[in-house]
Amino acid sequence: MTTSAPGTASPLNSAVLVLEDGTRYEGRAYGAVGTTLGEVVFATGMSGYQETLTDPSYAGQIVLQTAPHIGNTGMNGEDEESSRIWVAGYIVRDPARRVSNWRAEESLDDALVRDGIVGISGIDTRALTRRIRDTGSMRGGIFSGEAAALDADEQLRRVTEAPQMAGQNLSAAVSATEVRVIPATGERIGNLAVLDLGVKQSTLDNLSAIGFDVHVLPQSASFADIKAIEPVAVFYSNGPGDPSASDAQVAVLREVLDARLPYFGICFGNQLFGRALGLGTYKLTFGHRGINQPVLDRATGRVEITAHNHGFAVEAPLEGTFQSPNGYGTVEVSHIGLNDQVVEGLRAHDIPAFSVQYHPEAAAGPHDAHYLFTRFAEMVIATLQQAQGPIAEGDSK
Incomplete structure (x- = not known):
């Protein structure tokens, strides 16, 4: 035709x-x-x-x-x-x-x-x-x-004869080649390790604004590279390609989860979080791309209009909780796409980790999901306070 x-x-x-x-x-x-x-x-x-x-x-x-x-x-x-x-x-x-x-x-x-x-x-x-x-x-x-x-x-x-998108690992083509640091502009929380799989500048700006010294690491970074900056948390960004072709990044993420470092992933970072938990991923028929995708946040019952760009999704039970096949405890699907019931977020109950499939920085809009940056900061602060333990009587000043 x-x-x-x-x-x-x-x-x-x-x-x-x-x-x-x-x-x-x-x-x-x-x-x-x-x-x-x-x-x-x-x-x-x-x-x-x-x-x-x-x-x-x-x-x-x-x-x-x-x-x-x-x-x-x-x-x-x-x-x-x-x-x-x-x-x-x-x-x-x-x-x-x-x-x-x-x-x-x-x-x-x-x-x-x-x-x-x-x-x-x-x-x-x-x-x-x-x-x-x-x-x-x-x-x-x-x-x-x-x-x-x-x-x-x-x-x-x-x-x-051109390659199919399925099976392609494209993060190396778009990732930073060397470490760069964006200082916190908000009240400082600590160092944040960002694995750059194709990160957007507005995402980094938002992470800086909530109090992180943002260390942008190449997609090839090892867990030793992450530990070297003494991070209080780890963030996996959005990015192109098939999550099933990113075994190295999944292996590093499992080390992050094993160390109980707080974790937040968006878009590609959600798919890799799902794989680290032991879940599968699959290719959507035509994907979600645009700034008008409705998503339900199950924690609040609120419907958000969100910005998306993904052609793959995580395979997980939509109702109730389930056990991570890789031993990370109880997990739930935290967000659901209302157009087609696709998994749009995951939350672990027994480790400090969650992810969403969409872009909370939402440049050029909408900004319904911006609260997720605050939710991440609160999770990191709570984890740090729990690690410090109760202050003994007479020690506080």
Whole structure:
């Protein structure tokens, strides 16, 4: 099946999106010109495209924006979540013809060209979204400029020979290569070891604001590396790839849990926490991506609108509590996605550890889940106080 963009385009400005099932969408080149391959996924946010593009956990994915008009607020240095755009490719329906925001420092299309991101515009993104919802996320390729004129069979061959997302460990491609420290801006609690699996800058800023000296460690860090900074807690970040391909990080996390260090994980960190507990993970049909996903916090009964980017999930009993297969005591599913009943959080009862599948920093919003940073700080403080024990009479001053 082939669908075409309205109007005509010159050969050098033409582009085509090819899905692995052979479906083709003809449009116009957007951003850099050339060829890119990846997993085609859709993001449902009406705003926040800059935060999406610069989120390292989108590495390896060709992102389709379901909102039709993209680019009107441009790009600026303050809102970037990392030092570059990480998506493998970009799909929009109607790119803004001009930037209209006082904070903009450059246009979106200029930023895409600068970072070499191949995109396509002018296609029916609603039809493409519905196809992915019906069939699931698929590998795809964007071919623009001279590559758009390649034989259709050759384009499809390149797409079908590209690696599947399942089985890929991508954290090494996006992680820090050396340690950096962000000092606490709130009342100091202590050193926090952050394993960078694709962390966002706003996450680090929030951890600093609640009182941690944030030590950002490469994804290859060992437990000895973590202990060397004398942390009061450990945090695993979001990131791209298949959690089943991250055995080394799971092994380190089990050492963290064995040492009874407080732990908080988000997104990829939730999936690795599940694996450390002895649970399995699986690939979702089309994943959750966007800033409008409803989640139930079972502890409060409150429904939160949350920001997501994940194509994998943890397999766990949704009702009641259960025993960790790896011996970490009683565990419960703390949060549930209300659209499809996916596990969105885990809480251990016998060790100081919990995780959520979504992004509590929520740049560019919403901020319903921001309380999780406070919940983490309170857990760490309570653990430290318990370790100190009761103060003997006459010792306090």
